[in-house]
Amino acid sequence: MRVAVIGAGVVGSLIARELCKYDVEVLLIEKNLDVGWGVTKANSAILHAGYDDPVGSVRARFCSVGNAMYTELSRELDFEIKRTGSYVLAFNDEETAVLHKLLVQGEKNGVPNLSIHDRETILSREPRINPEVKMGLWAPTAGITEPWMVAIAAVENALENGLKLFLNEEVVDFEKQGNRIVGVITNKQVHRVDVVINAAGLFADEIAKLAGAEYVPLHPRKGQYILLDKKLGNTVRSVIFPTPTEKSKGILVLPTIDGGLLLGPTAEDLPSDRKNDLTTTNEGIQSVKDFVLKLVPEIDFSLVVKTFAGLRPESPQKDFFIGKSEIVPNFVNAMAMRSPGLTAAPAIAKYIAEEVLQQQMRLNLTTKKGFKPERKGIRKYAELSLEEWQRAVKENPSAGRMICFCNEVTEAEIVEAIRRGARTLDGVKFRTRAMFGRCQGGFCMSKILKILERELKTDASQIVLKSPNSWVVDGKVRE
């Protein structure tokens, strides 16, 4: 039995890993050069508590369950999460009424320990918040993580458990026999398959259309962000939301997992032919600046490290679209994974494997003996004790050569990242956090380029930033 998962974002990667727990051959097909570079790469990185989802929606079904699963998952896969908690702030009576609605909704959705705090409590926990705040909905189970790392870790673990990974490969069509799919046709080859799982992010509706299956039309919802220096990392301890509107959860202020400060996102609905538009705009960035000052009045914008944009796959129903197709019997959708897609992902992966494939599709999969659930992340030498680090350097001198000074990343970690699959500058960046810091690669990029050249036995002119044509340097100055 061979299952193909299309899309190695956080949803596809966790589904693929889940399937590796069974006696099936699992293929994960990803069109980008690395995993987690679509929607997964640029979002708020929040583990939502789950009060924001309408009762009875698919989102509500999976959000708080997924949130709880992150504790064990982060331990198994060795990636970082922080249970920072979150506040939804109300500045007037109308907004306070909304908080109460959210509280009720959250409780119905199974969200634990929600409470409403008054101004004094809020300001004692978060002294930098606008003192005009009236009330706040406190959700202790909310948190933050590193979304691409969830995908990377899931894929690394799945690879150890038999996954076949196909990067830089795009699904262009399906081969069918009657209603069933028998082959997945990519731009490189044809894969013979028995089941197809569609986790293709922004392009999932197009994939479903190619398969002849049901879908919801997706359009990109752009979110622009501002990232600030770690010096501002203590501005807030938890994720700060404004009171949500019909349109969106609003523009937030939140810490990042590596100690920075993140502001955003905007919520701009784009037409469906702009699924590759990741541009930031003056209006967008200005609106982030203007809006966050209502939540946290003093932010030093001279400490901005970068601005960026991400896209979420939004559907008219504003809900996930998950389930097996009634038209194409061996096709399963996991699409429209807009917020809280990241949070829900582990629960969705479990659901797809245990309920959709096993029960609904009656595949009678047997569990794999010897499945290795644990994955160890790249050892971070700067976090070791002095003695441990000394020992490590005696064995491996490159564990003592600091390459990224801003984030304390050694050469050994970069070499390990390459060993684990990094082939591009961004591949190294997302696995190690090198080049993520305040100097943005100013000191380390040229060194990382040389390390990639050496480890991959290639010429620097062949190394790219993120995509096939994003070359970094040209030929030599002197041959």
Place this chain on the structure above:
Amino acid sequence: MEKIVCVLCPMGCKIKYSVEDGKIVSVEGNRCPRGLSYLEDELKEPKRIVPTSVRVVNGELPLASVKTSKPIPKRLIPEFMELVKQVQIEAPVKVGDVILKNVLDTGADVVATRTVKRVNSA
């Protein structure tokens, strides 16, 4: 009165001068005598010092930075660069080593401005 800026050193003196029948008749603003010869050259045949690199073989680094020992005619710079691109020198290289003597018959040498130690290549 005309004006030029001398580029021989970072002082960048603003030199005012006037010319009659192709001869310089007055000069002011230069803080040292080199400014006068700079002016003469600039009007006749502008010259520049050219800093660049040459390829090093069997060295710790692939390049050694070099410069012309004195200014060379500006119009010869493209030809000079083509020449420099062909050069390959063996490490070790020391600061001051003459890489090319009397390049393009200008009277200027190309000298190394850095040290590159030799590595024992496999």
Place this chain on the structure above:
Amino acid sequence: MKTDVLVIGAGAAGMAAAIAAAKRNLKVVIAERDEITGGILNQCIHNGFGLHYFREELTGPEYAERFREQLSRYTGSIEVLTDCHVLKLDRNKKALLVSPKNVFELEAKVVVYAAGARERPFGSLMIPGDRPSGIFTAGVAQRLMNIDNRKVGRRALIVGSGDIGMIMARRLTLEGIEVVGVVERLPYPGGLLRNVIQCLKDFNIPLYLSSTVVEVKGSERLEEVVVARVDEQFRPIPGTEKSFKVDTLVLSVGLIPQVEMLNGLVTLDKRTRGIACSNTGQSSNEWIFAAGNCTAVFDLVDYVTKEGERAGEYASRYVNGERFSLGVPIVPGENVMLTFPNYYNDVDDLTLYLRCKKPMEKALLKVGGFEKTFEDLIPSEMIVVKIPKQKLSNLDRIEVKLEEV
């Protein structure tokens, strides 16, 4: 491990400090995180260094070599650790040093911090558009071209007409990379006139003054940069946009002192954004001295060397038991953007560095009882004066003014 003086950084300031301390027979450890000493000088292959200090004009690598030679003359007293990064420094004068050879703690009696500056990155400018490859800060482009032997692209636009930007314009052009222009938001060039001539005019590279980048395009590699003219407040003027089809953008838009390691240990000066120091090189923490670009961004390396020597000298005197107070504050006044040092101790005369706020044809500098006239002042050219201590006596604060004449 213990030593008398720990010097952090072996660029121009650090090497000078280490040599000064060794001359006074102290034991010095100088830690450099790059593979060789010399700092940024190693990649500055152009002329312009040493005119004041050596009375000859040298390239960066030559200047560095002179100090490397001096360092090697003190191998008994100076231990040079390259490929060695100082990860932390704590209140007990203990530093954590990390290198491929060893990871260890070093305790020093005094520290001279000479970690230099970093470049302002593209991301902090918040320029709208894409985030493609092909965008480099000038220092990175310089390192790639001059040390790593790599061309950064084929067709480039340079932002920032400071000396670094203009020098890179010439460097790229000499190596066959087409430079379509240099963009400068000020209404006048940011660097020396000398460089406007020998880097831009010589090669017919257009200089677009009062202009700034307003958009960057390219989903993979850079494809296009849009430039617009700006008003006096540097705001882009709609309708003045001009598009440049380039695959490379080189940014020279400011240096930021690297001070993060000393967070909580020293105070910073709000204007220089560097470590606040007295004219002895001492910071607000008596056992931490600082010199070079981590205190204020200097124009000429010759000044950095002098300040490094000064810091090394006073740090040595501190080890030998002398104590200095920070002194009286030096405060920028009328038309003065920033000053260095930030405090004055009358143990010696004062070498004062300052930058004016705006270009001035003629101005009278007033510092305490000292006065001097200057002509053709621009903010990017540092003013240096030596003021005898008699002119600064009996002041509880020294205000530095530039009165326009």
